[in-house]
Amino acid sequence: MDSSKNMGLALIQMHSTADKMQNLHHAGELIREAVAKYNPHIVCLPEFFNAPYDIKLFRTYAEPIPEGITSNFLANLAQELNIHIVGGSIPEIDEEKLYNTCTFWSPRGSLVVKHRKVHLFDVDVPEVITFKESSVLTPGEFLTIAKVEPACIGFGICFDIQFPEMWMKYRERGCNLMIIPSAFPVKYGDMYWELYLRARAVDSQSFVTMISPARNVDSGYVSHGYSMIVDPYGKVIKSAKEDEEIIYVDLDFSLVDKARNEIKLFEMRRPDMFELVLKSVE
Numbered sequence: 001m002d003s004s005k006n007m008g009l010a011l012i013q014m015h016s017t018a019d020k021m022q023n024l025h026h027a028g029e030l031i032r033e034a035v036a037k038y039n040p041h042i043v044c045l046p047e048f049f050n051a052p053y054d055i056k057l058f059r060t061y062a063e064p065i066p067e068g069i070t071s072n073f074l075a076n077l078a079q080e081l082n083i084h085i086v087g088g089s090i091p092e093i094d095e096e097k098l099y100n101t102c103t104f105w106s107p108r109g110s111l112v113v114k115h116r117k118v119h120l121f122d123v124d125v126p127e128v129i130t131f132k133e134s135s136v137l138t139p140g141e142f143l144t145i146a147k148v149e150p151a152c153i154g155f156g157i158c159f160d161i162q163f164p165e166m167w168m169k170y171r172e173r174g175c176n177l178m179i180i181p182s183a184f185p186v187k188y189g190d191m192y193w194e195l196y197l198r199a200r201a202v203d204s205q206s207f208v209t210m211i212s213p214a215r216n217v218d219s220g221y222v223s224h225g226y227s228m229i230v231d232p233y234g235k236v237i238k239s240a241k242e243d244e245e246i247i248y249v250d251l252d253f254s255l256v257d258k259a260r261n262e263i264k265l266f267e268m269r270r271p272d273m274f275e276l277v278l279k280s281v282e
């Protein structure tokens with residue numbers, strides 16, 4: 001095995017409460033546990049790990065990035081533990097506008113990139129779920145890429161996974177690992193969670209992971225759980241269940257090369273038939 005092609009990834013499926021400081025403390029405990037047990041290169045948290053996923057509360061919990069308390073906490077922890085951290089997502093405030101934002105921190109404690117959720121989750125299915133992120137949030141305007149050898153990471157948040165063209169653009173830009181902090185409601189989780197992960201993995205021939213909050217049936221918004229990572233052939237490598245759990249995987253990126261060499265999907269595309277225009281990458 002070529003170890004320069006390997007990278008350890010820890011996914012943290014955790015409960016969050018209405019108490020932001022307690023959520024940060026708990027995330028810190030779990031990140032430390034992941035590092036002590038597995039020594040990963042990158043640790044990933046879920047969507048809205050520091051706050052309840054409640055439209056009415058987004059502004060109350062929102063923070064500027066990187067000046068806010070959560071950014072500070074993640075930067076310090078990444079530096080102290082000498083790891084990269086994907087800070088799930090948090091409600092961000094910038095010039096009075098609110099965003100659902102994922103941050104990515106280097107082992108030096110600096111912000112490498114931030115991804116603002118591009119596709120806001122608006123759904124109205126009577127007696128199942130009504131949720132309208134766009135009533136309070138502003139959508140992101142950039143796709144977001146970070147290179148950490150041997151990975152080239154494309155970031156998304158939750159509903160972003162439903163839009164295949166986004167992941168095809170990441171693939172075109174050289175991404176081989178898609179990281180997507182997510183909080184699907186249980187109904188859509190049961191129907192689509194694994195399906196979307198496996199679909200995006202095979203069509204981009206990349207590793208794809210979604211990291212969920214743990215399922216809490218007493219909360220106002222019940223997340224699916226089942227944080228998962230899928231390989232470039234669409235095979236589920238590992239999955240959590242519903243409760244809190246840390247998942248560790250050692251990714252061998254030569255598998256991406258192998259899949260892409262075996263079936264040269266990208267070379268065989270017909271861009272002359274279909275135009276896909278990229279607005280911007282940050």
Ligand SMILES: O=C(O)CCC(=O)C(=O)O
Nearest residue numbers: 121158159183184185188
């Ligand atoms: O894509 C879905 O079905 C769920 C999306 C979602 O829960 C979200 O974006 O918060």
